[in-house]
Amino acid sequence: MKNRILFFFAAALALASSISVHSRETAIETRFTGFYMGGAAPDFHSEYRALIQDGRLEAEATRWAEEALAAVAHFNFTPLERENLRLATPDTKAGPNVIFIRGLVSRADIKTVERWKTDVHVFLVTATLEFFDLASGEVFYTRTLAGQAPAEAAKGVRLNPEKISLYFRECLKGTILELVKRAAEHYQPGLLQGRVVSVLDSASLVINLGRVQGIYKGMTLYFYGDDSTAQPAGMLKAETPQENLSLVKVIILQGDAPRRGTAVKSFGANRLAKQKDQTRYMVAGFPVISQYVSPEFKVDPQSLGQWLHDGLSEKSDLFMLAPLLAKLDSLGSLQVEEALFHAQETYSIFGNLAQSAALGNRAYPDILIKGAVSYAEIQPYQTPGAENLILKAGVSIQFYDRKTREFLYACQHDGFRMEKLVQEGDNVLRKPDLDAGFRTLCEKVISEAAAKIAEDYRPRVLQGKVTEILPDQTLNVVMEEPGANVGDAFDMLQVVEQVQDLDGKELGPLYKTYAIARLTGNAVENRFTAAVLASDGQTPVQAGDLLRAEGKRAGEASGPLHQVSGWEIRGKVITPEYRPPAGAVMMGWLFDALLSTNKFRLLPPDFLRDDFDMAEGGLRGGYFEPRDQGEIMLEDDRVAEIFILGRLGHVDVQRKTTPFRNELKLIAGVEVVFTNAAGDTLLPPKQLALSKEEEQTKDTRSGEIVRGPIDLSPEFDDLIREVISKLVEGLF
Structure with missing residues (x-):
């Protein structure tokens, strides 16, 4: 098998560089292989599937992409010679200085939004570009964009095939042009x-x-x-x-x-990477936690993961590798797919996906980023004279060390979007497009979460050295600077040789990674005991060996590990005017408040634990890149020492009514309890109640409310989050 793989490697290399470069310059060029147009249900409208049958739309998409790429000076673009309008044959004259680009349409659909006298048909197209090396399959950069184009028509009138073709073409062209523009801004x-x-x-x-x-x-x-x-x-x-x-x-x-x-x-x-000497990060899955999600929520995990990748690439200094995205097929078995799904199979010079995957199309990350939709719900919301719907969605984003599976950082973020119902009496004249609404909301929430991460997560590298090996094989280590905690895992590295450059300049020691150790005790500041948890079985520990961990959050608190274990509603006074969200939502609010104080070492809320396992499949299964058999891996078995339970103890509204207005006083009280693993309470419960005032203005004749909130649930949500934040700020 190994010889077979090397044969394919050699064939690929020969194909990518079979003719010598005549110029002594090594100018980098780019060339476009073409678009894979998709077409499989349910992400593709039947009219679109019919439209791509003759290949003309694919040829047009390729031409639009090539024209846009040619306009970007730093891409130094040269079109491929094509045997036909649809597909390019790999140019055997291309040397390794040629970066190839391929495209994929992963969604093409039509959503109809009903209005009073008209219907609006929204054409939705999602397209991706990948910049890759033809010989190795390595992907250097990927970018995805979801575009849309509205088309208004008379009520109940369907668009004819000619107009559908026209609007799909307009939407696809606009998406491709904007996609190339955004890629050019972030990749050179x-x-x-x-x-x-x-x-x-x-x-x-x-x-x-x-x-x-x-x-x-x-x-x-x-x-x-x-x-x-x-x-x-x-x-x-x-x-x-x-x-x-x-x-x-x-x-x-x-x-x-x-x-x-x-x-x-x-x-x-x-x-154009903001920093080059950093840890490598990768989005590795974005599952939807079904038990907390409305049935109307249809946003696919691939789009969610790509939005997170794009947001972090733009807003943070993190070095983002191309994402690994996973989904479940209809049988429930894990199907790990790259950002371009089956486009690799279409354009791989090796002829099929299995060979190409075996050769390694992605580099391994140091840190995995795993997102999840923690909740998505629809709530009716009344305003004076109108019935509305509020779409709410929350995401949880967590960072893990790939080798040790150690949790490093998490961010919870949520948001809402108002959708209006147009009514005449009891008749609904226009229903909102909930699918498009949730997609817009999630893209916004994820973008805001990425900005929040860019502001809050400042990774650093922690290093230390082994100073002594005790008779029981326990290690004494000293860290170079503060920030390490008992329970942290570190790679152990040993010097192989001192390396000099060709001119004799010292480049430093060459290290090899041979073990993973965990800090087990803390004697004095920056001095710890440690134990080896996994090793190559061949390299003995020596005094002076290096301990190194990447991705640690600057400013992380010290002390025992905490975890939000649950949320209860146990108050004697809970007004029926409040519809509380799922407990998982409030657990996320409490976790986010605790994290923002920098006073607590936290594990993520345990309601997310099992759902993230699916994102590991691609890395563990070897589909992603051949597993280095010598690599030492570890399962993070740390458990929290202190558990934090949140309780909603009081929610009420007091009214002072006059003929012209209602003066409202909203009251909310929250309690947090700290326990150990046995359930014993460690401290007296901490409690806090706050209030806020609202006003409803009435019509002087009918007495109906014409201004101010009617549905109080959103107002109570805001108040409860404020109570949680203030309560946590005052702890200790």
């Missing part, structure tokens, strides 16, 4: 050049490029013979990037073996 392929500075064995090398220069684990690079402008002699994959050097493995050799001084290049690294 750049050249990385380095040299081999040490040969450890026939398959293991050290190069003078590291994380500072933009190298990350899993990144593929080409190496060259004596003429660094000729065709590559093989391909490398980065195994252990360090600050200014990297351990790499030879994965293709079709010429002379690399030696000290051999030239190494990569052509697709993003020059």
